[in-house]
Amino acid sequence: MTNSHQKDRIDPEDEMVKLARTDRDAFGGLFDHFYPIIFAYCMRRLAVRANAEDVASEVFLRVAQGIRDFPGLCVEDFRRWLFRIATNAINAQLRQSIRRRELLEAAAYMGRINASVSAPLLDDASPIDWHEVYEELGSLSDREQSIISLRFFGGLKHEQIADVLDLKVGTIRVALSRALDSLRDRLRKRKVERRSASDSPRGDYENA
Amino acid sequence: MHDDPHYDWEKLFNQVPVDATSSVEQRENVKLRVLGAFKSRPAPRSRHITLQAIGHTLMKYKVPHGIAATLFVACAIWLIQSSSTPAFALDRLIEKLMQAKTARYDTIVTVEDHSPLKRKCFYLEPVHIREEADGVVTISDWSAHKSISLDPKTMRATVFSLRNLPDELKNGMRDGNWFEGVRQTLRVATKDPNAKVTSLGEKQFDGRTLVGARIEVPGMPMTFWSDPVTQLPVRIESTMAGPPKTEIVMTNFEFNIELDKSLFSLETPNGYTVADVNVDLSPPSESELVTALRMCTEVSNGEFPSGFDAFSMGKYAATYIHKKGLDKKEATTEQFQETIKIARGFQFVLMLPKEADAHYARAGAKYGDAERAVLWYKPTGSDKYRVIFADLSVREANEMPTVADAIRLSK
Numbered sequence A: 001m002t003n004s005h006q007k008d009r010i011d012p013e014d015e016m017v018k019l020a021r022t023d024r025d026a027f028g029g030l031f032d033h034f035y036p037i038i039f040a041y042c043m044r045r046l047a048v049r050a051n052a053e054d055v056a057s058e059v060f061l062r063v064a065q066g067i068r069d070f071p072g073l074c075v076e077d078f079r080r081w082l083f084r085i086a087t088n089a090i091n092a093q094l095r096q097s098i099r100r101r102e103l104l105e106a107a108a109y110m111g112r113i114n115a116s117v118s119a120p121l122l123d124d125a126s127p128i129d130w131h132e133v134y135e136e137l138g139s140l141s142d143r144e145q146s147i148i149s150l151r152f153f154g155g156l157k158h159e160q161i162a163d164v165l166d167l168k169v170g171t172i173r174v175a176l177s178r179a180l181d182s183l184r185d186r187l188r189k190r191k192v193e194r195r196s197a198s199d200s201p202r203g204d205y206e207n208a
Numbered sequence B: 001m002h003d004d005p006h007y008d009w010e011k012l013f014n015q016v017p018v019d020a021t022s023s024v025e026q027r028e029n030v031k032l033r034v035l036g037a038f039k040s041r042p043a044p045r046s047r048h049i050t051l052q053a054i055g056h057t058l059m060k061y062k063v064p065h066g067i068a069a070t071l072f073v074a075c076a077i078w079l080i081q082s083s084s085t086p087a088f089a090l091d092r093l094i095e096k097l098m099q100a101k102t103a104r105y106d107t108i109v110t111v112e113d114h115s116p117l118k119r120k121c122f123y124l125e126p127v128h129i130r131e132e133a134d135g136v137v138t139i140s141d142w143s144a145h146k147s148i149s150l151d152p153k154t155m156r157a158t159v160f161s162l163r164n165l166p167d168e169l170k171n172g173m174r175d176g177n178w179f180e181g182v183r184q185t186l187r188v189a190t191k192d193p194n195a196k197v198t199s200l201g202e203k204q205f206d207g208r209t210l211v212g213a214r215i216e217v218p219g220m221p222m223t224f225w226s227d228p229v230t231q232l233p234v235r236i237e238s239t240m241a242g243p244p245k246t247e248i249v250m251t252n253f254e255f256n257i258e259l260d261k262s263l264f265s266l267e268t269p270n271g272y273t274v275a276d277v278n279v280d281l282s283p284p285s286e287s288e289l290v291t292a293l294r295m296c297t298e299v300s301n302g303e304f305p306s307g308f309d310a311f312s313m314g315k316y317a318a319t320y321i322h323k324k325g326l327d328k329k330e331a332t333t334e335q336f337q338e339t340i341k342i343a344r345g346f347q348f349v350l351m352l353p354k355e356a357d358a359h360y361a362r363a364g365a366k367y368g369d370a371e372r373a374v375l376w377y378k379p380t381g382s383d384k385y386r387v388i389f390a391d392l393s394v395r396e397a398n399e400m401p402t403v404a405d406a407i408r409l410s411k
Helices: A002-008 A012-019 A024-046 A049-069 A075-094 A097-108 A115-122 A130-138 A142-153 A158-165 A169-207 B007-014 B024-039 B047-060 B065-081 B092-098 B167-175 B178-191 B286-298 B310-323 B333-350
Strands: B102-111 B117-124 B128-133 B136-141 B146-151 B156-163 B196-205 B208-216 B222-226 B233-240 B246-255 B273-280 B373-377 B385-389 B394-397
Touching: A012 A024, A012 A075, A024 A049, A024 A075, A024 A142, A024 B024, A049 A075, A049 A097, A049 B024, A075 A097, A075 A142, A075 A158, A097 A130, A115 A169, A115 B007, A130 A142, A130 A169, A142 A158, A142 A169, A142 B007, A158 A169, B196 B222, B208 B233, B273 B333, B286 B310, B286 B333, B286 B373, B286 B385, B310 B333
Parallel strands: B156 B273
Antiparallel strands: B102 B117, B102 B246, B117 B128, B128 B136, B136 B146, B146 B156, B196 B208, B208 B222, B222 B233, B233 B246, B373 B385, B385 B394
16 A cells, blocks of 8 residues: 555656756756765765866766656666766776876875774774775776775665666675675785885895 | 674775865856756757758768668668657647648758758658759659659669568558658647747748747757748748757748649659669568678777667768778669668667667677677567677577676667
8 A cells, every 4th residue: 555655656856857858957956966976976986076076077968968868767767877877987087097096196195094993894903094995996896896886985775786787686795795805805915015014124124 | 783794894985084075166067067968969859850860971971872862761761660650739830731732842951060951842742752952853652662763964763662561661651751751840849848839920031021930849949930821831940959050941832832743753764774772671680780780890990889870870871881882883782782781780779679678788899709798688578688799699698798888778
């Protein structure tokens, strides 16, 4: 009864998505609602404001050009479409070495992660830098990066990520766990390497 | 302790030290640009406008007249097949146009950065059309499923015969002409709840007072000037925002005039060399799509077509003709048939229903990669996907391939 009632109810946001195909004001309304969300997603992933602004505007320009042919019926369809375009655009940016370098330079200024946050993850109380997290995140596959980004930078649920990436929910769950395990391993390895490096000056000196 | 197994990661990423709020000024700037793009985006094109645009694509590529006509006919057929008939709802002005039994009129099509293309057109009910441009005459009778193109300079005639028409198309072919295309556009425009009709009052054209009305169809406003006494349309102006921006003016209308039936004869005059082109309208097959993809990749460095729309169809066919040197030879029936293959292959994709769950993933795909899925769909009644790979092999799969930039094709 409740479900049926919910199905019959017309959601004003869904109506706005339908209207936005032909109505400029409705499209403007969708822009106002979603731009901050997409910008925040791009900003957290790319770390450089200018690059995040470029990608976010590129996303909405593509949407403006394609909205008439957009086959979705509701606001969730629209969200999925936006995040798909944004994720592809972010990945395309990060395939450029100059953008990767800019991201890591920006991350270098972010400083250290609070040990109370990083310690439970890495089973180690010594701190890690944001720079290291971004660098290791970037060494994962495009798909792994996309899943992690959508989950933690975009704040999407597994089901939503599955829709965005056209994968099954189970696949997303497994892939996310594996990607995070991989990221954890890489960060731990870095810690070990850092520790060895900090121990090494004396050895280096002796060798010299 | 926490339901989410990744709670610790969430906590970590929540602390990314960036200011993720967008500035108001920047957001407003982007909004202006985005709404500008929204305003100027191409509107869905009516069939006759689409056909004109295809014609210009072919002109741009300097395709020989006969082959261009072949593609034009092929695309026209696709457009007829892929459209539905809207409900009959006309205002009084349009009724006048609808009731015309014969007509003579001129069309001037101006595509941005191109010189205007002028055509003299004749219409005889029910579906006879004669168009004259640069000495070339094209006569069509879609009820007879036939069209002939005559080039007096080269004394060549191209005869198009439509074959294997599906039952549902036999009546649908009636409106496959320019004149009916305009009527159809007006019907749709007057039926569209988003179309705004504005009275423009009186205006002088060549010393004649006309009354105007503007129909605001998004991306393609149409201005309709009529004689205040007879209420017959005198001048119809439409603008397609593009890109490219295209202006179409239909003018010098004469309705219900005497027109000799011989003007619409489909007989080939004596002395002409004839090329017969059979246009197969039976449902295209998957293998025809593969053939079309092969032809496209052959002439575009192994890259797959950018789309399957009518414009891409014209573009790839024209490119194929050039790269294969067909435009340098005397046109033959076989060459015409070659170019139609692309149209039929594309048509296969365009006719896939929603249930086919068709996807296309061309980005980064290059011809020859046997492991890269490019296009997949579910045939009607099948649980399995047919997957076309970049080497153009086709395999069945229980699940759809995972390719990051795949786009859904199904209607």
